[in-house]
Amino acid sequence: MSDTWLILGASSAVARAFAREAASHGAALLLAGRDMEDLEHQAADLSIRYGVPARPMRFEARDLASHAGFVAECRQHAASGLLNVFLAFGVMPEQAEADADPAVAAGMVEANFTGAASVLGALGPVLEAQRGGTVVALGSVAGDRGRKRNFLYGATKAALLVYLQGYAARLSGAGVRVLCIKAGPVDTGMTWALPRLPFMASPRQFAAAAWRRAGRGGGSAYLPIIWWPVMTIIRLLPTPIFNKLNI
Amino acid sequence: MPDTLTAQAATRTTAWKQTALQGWGRSSLSPCLAARPERLRELRAALEAPEGRTLIAHGGGRSYGDAALNTDGAVVITGRLDRILGFDPATGELVAEPGVTFADLLEVFLPRGFVAPVSPGTSHVTLGGALANDVHGKNHHHAGSFGEHVLWFDLLLPDGRMQRVSPESDPALFQATVGGIGLTGLVAALCVRLMRVPSNALAVRRRRVRDLDDFLAGFAAAAGATWSVGWIDALAGGASLGRGVLETAEPAESGLEARPAKARRFPIDAPGWLLNGASVRAFNEVYWRRVPASGQQVTVPYRQFLYPLDAIEGWNRMYGRQGFRQFQCVVPPGPGEAALRQLLETVAAGGNASFLAVLKVMGPQGQGMLSFGMPGYSLALDIPARPGSEAIFARLERITRDAGGRIYLAKDSLLSAEGFAAMYPRADEFRAVREQVDPNRRLSSDMARRIGL
Numbered sequence: 100m101s102d103t104w105l106i107l108g109a110s111s112a113v114a115r116a117f118a119r120e121a122a123s124h125g126a127a128l129l130l131a132g133r134d135m136e137d138l139e140h141q142a143a144d145l146s147i148r149y150g151v152p153a154r155p156m157r158f159e160a161r162d163l164a165s166h167a168g169f170v171a172e173c174r175q176h177a178a179s180g181l182l183n184v185f186l187a188f189g190v191m192p193e194q195a196e197a198d199a200d201p202a203v204a205a206g207m208v209e210a211n212f213t214g215a216a217s218v219l220g221a222l223g224p225v226l227e228a229q230r231g232g233t234v235v236a237l238g239s240v241a242g243d244r245g246r247k248r249n250f251l252y253g254a255t256k257a258a259l260l261v262y263l264q265g266y267a268a269r270l271s272g273a274g275v276r277v278l279c280i281k282a283g284p285v286d287t288g289m290t291w292a293l294p295r296l297p298f299m300a301s302p303r304q305f306a307a308a309a310w311r312r313a314g315r316g317g318g319s320a321y322l323p324i325i326w327w328p329v330m331t332i333i334r335l336l337p338t339p340i341f342n343k344l345n346i
Numbered sequence: 347m348p349d350t351l352t353a354q355a356a357t358r359t360t361a362w363k364q365t366a367l368q369g370w371g372r373s374s375l376s377p378c379l380a381a382r383p384e385r386l387r388e389l390r391a392a393l394e395a396p397e398g399r400t401l402i403a404h405g406g407g408r409s410y411g412d413a414a415l416n417t418d419g420a421v422v423i424t425g426r427l428d429r430i431l432g433f434d435p436a437t438g439e440l441v442a443e444p445g446v447t448f449a450d451l452l453e454v455f456l457p458r459g460f461v462a463p464v465s466p467g468t469s470h471v472t473l474g475g476a477l478a479n480d481v482h483g484k485n486h487h488h489a490g491s492f493g494e495h496v497l498w499f500d501l502l503l504p505d506g507r508m509q510r511v512s513p514e515s516d517p518a519l520f521q522a523t524v525g526g527i528g529l530t531g532l533v534a535a536l537c538v539r540l541m542r543v544p545s546n547a548l549a550v551r552r553r554r555v556r557d558l559d560d561f562l563a564g565f566a567a568a569a570g571a572t573w574s575v576g577w578i579d580a581l582a583g584g585a586s587l588g589r590g591v592l593e594t595a596e597p598a599e600s601g602l603e604a605r606p607a608k609a610r611r612f613p614i615d616a617p618g619w620l621l622n623g624a625s626v627r628a629f630n631e632v633y634w635r636r637v638p639a640s641g642q643q644v645t646v647p648y649r650q651f652l653y654p655l656d657a658i659e660g661w662n663r664m665y666g667r668q669g670f671r672q673f674q675c676v677v678p679p680g681p682g683e684a685a686l687r688q689l690l691e692t693v694a695a696g697g698n699a700s701f702l703a704v705l706k707v708m709g710p711q712g713q714g715m716l717s718f719g720m721p722g723y724s725l726a727l728d729i730p731a732r733p734g735s736e737a738i739f740a741r742l743e744r745i746t747r748d749a750g751g752r753i754y755l756a757k758d759s760l761l762s763a764e765g766f767a768a769m770y771p772r773a774d775e776f777r778a779v780r781e782q783v784d785p786n787r788r789l790s791s792d793m794a795r796r797i798g799l
Binding site: 110143148288292 | 387429430432433454
């Protein structure tokens with residue numbers, strides 16, 4: 100009886116690495132996203148490399164009306180064991196872009212928070228009914244404190260964290276573990292064109308660490324771990340000083 | 347509503363950044379704009395390089411010179427396109443994205459009894475790079491080069507069309523792309539036939555070789571071997587010119603217990619003085635003496651025999667900050683034998699601290715218009731980039747050319763345009779295909795400009 104990991108936003112580099120990690124542990128994969136051509140490639144790769152079933156599924160985070168049907172489809176295609184969820188979708192336009200165009204700002208909130216809350220909400224009853232399973236969602240260190248550079252993105256991730264805290268509380272009685280990963284920058288397409296960022300993890304290292312952490316239970320966790328002391332300092336900085344920093 | 351999101355996705359797909367790349371020899375730093383697509387859609391978008399810049403694909407970064415560099419142009423790094431798309435265990439046919447590496451193949455397919463039909467000397471080479479350089483391995487004398495085992499590839503042409511190319515469907519474009527150093531398009535996928543092997547190990551025989559004549563006789567005697575390679579002490583001159591170790595290998599019937607590979611990392615850029623005649627001489631001496639005078643037979647994992655240098659990650663830092671250049675040529679049998687002697691004498695006389703040089707027997711001419719492979723002997727050696735090393739290269743180029751041989755583009759950083767024209771007789775055929783598929787020269791590289799393509 101093998102477990103299934105549903106990967107939401109499966110085309111992102113972090114999600115791809117996590118899917119490989121899960122597949123290497125024998126899990127079946129449901130790969131959800133918009134770029135079906137890419138998901139087909141990924142499904143082929145996972146099933147050839149690891150000999151696990153992998154299935155592309157069309158999923159649009161911002162099309163909230165489709166989520167109930169999508170979850171029904173997931174149930175139908177999941178393997179016989181527990182269904183687990185890795186939520187990786189999200190967008191990160193530049194703060195200036197979001198400041199200039201309300202549609203960009205609203206689009207980010209819809210994708211990063213509204214869409215996430217909606218699909219997790221639809222998955223809740225399934226997880227409760229199976230009495231177990233793990234949900235891992237990608238938060239961000241940007242959600243710890245609003246910084247000049249990207250506080251709108253940070254706000255969506257902070258909202259997601261609070262949502263996940265309540266979601267975890269609700270599902271804890273059913274034995275479902277919920278983990279919010281406060282991710283530092285990972286070396287992906289999202290960060291490629293940005294100025295050099297500190298403590299950058301490769302997707303593979305990040306995914307391996309996320310897998311190990313998910314095995315130890317729910318809650319929230321900084322990854323890579325170096326972000327725990329760094330963000331502790333940033334959170335404790337007095338506001339007058341923090342506001343002067345260009346971070 | 348989805349418009350904004352699509353627009354965001356579109357900006358991400360053309361993410362370029364200003365950076366600087368190096369060839370594996372690290373002898374020069376090349377500023378460029380680089381994109382690193384993570385999926386096919388992004389590869390297509392990357393074809394549209396900003397500011398009308400020219401473009402070249404860059405795989406594992408293991409070309410020693412400037413084949414995959416494009417100074418002040420644009421470079422598409424393909425390593426993230428690393429999905430295996432299909433595999434048929436009945437035929438060994440593999441379909442993969444261009445960023446899949448030989449290390450991936452070893453990890454995934456050796457446990458199933460398959461290896462790459464042809465392997466370059468490091469497993470970090472991508473399949474796209476292997477195609478573009480028509481690489482060869484220690485079995486060239488009977489297996490030919492990589493292109494011989496490629497059934498087809500999907501080529502993203504400079505005009506944005508995607509075309510599946512096989513030797514039957516479009517022989518000219520196939521032959522221009524195999525070994526065509528990336529100048530005909532971006533490879534989006536390729537199909538290659540893997541080779542079946544009975545176990546995960548090789549039975550390797552090593553023996554000491556006294557001099558060059560002994561080597562050539564040894565290779566002749568080992569013509570039936572599946573793999574063969576010679577390691578030459580390039581600092582040995584006089585009567586022991588060409589002394590070294592000859593290794594031959596056959597698939598072992600029974601395997602070894604699989605152990606995860608552990609690479610050590612070369613920690614720093616070695617200081618310039620470290621590599622000198624004395625230290626390299628000592629290393630080469632130890633390497634030679636390690637093989638007992640009576641010879642040696644061992645069973646080793648494929649990795650160890652095919653990719654010996656991968657045991658030390660970043661070994662290129664051994665040559666210090668100035669880097670090094672690699673010279674590799676093939677010379678035909680007959681006149682080539684004298685040329686080999688001259689090449690070795692030139693290097694030994696220069697006192698250039700080159701670690702082990704590699705001598706191989708080469709088999710049939712590759713089918714690519716710019717394929718390196720041709721019958722004869724191939725000699726490869728590293729030369730630290732120091733004042734005067736260019737002059738030595740010019741001499742090596744001259745000797746190679748006079749012997750009717752050619753220099754390997756995947757390794758090269760100094761070959762002259764005249765030398766290229768003399769060594770690659772099908773260059774004009776190649777130019778004709780390029781004129782058809784890329785009339786506006788949207789694809790280019792430092793190497794292409796240097797050798798007059």
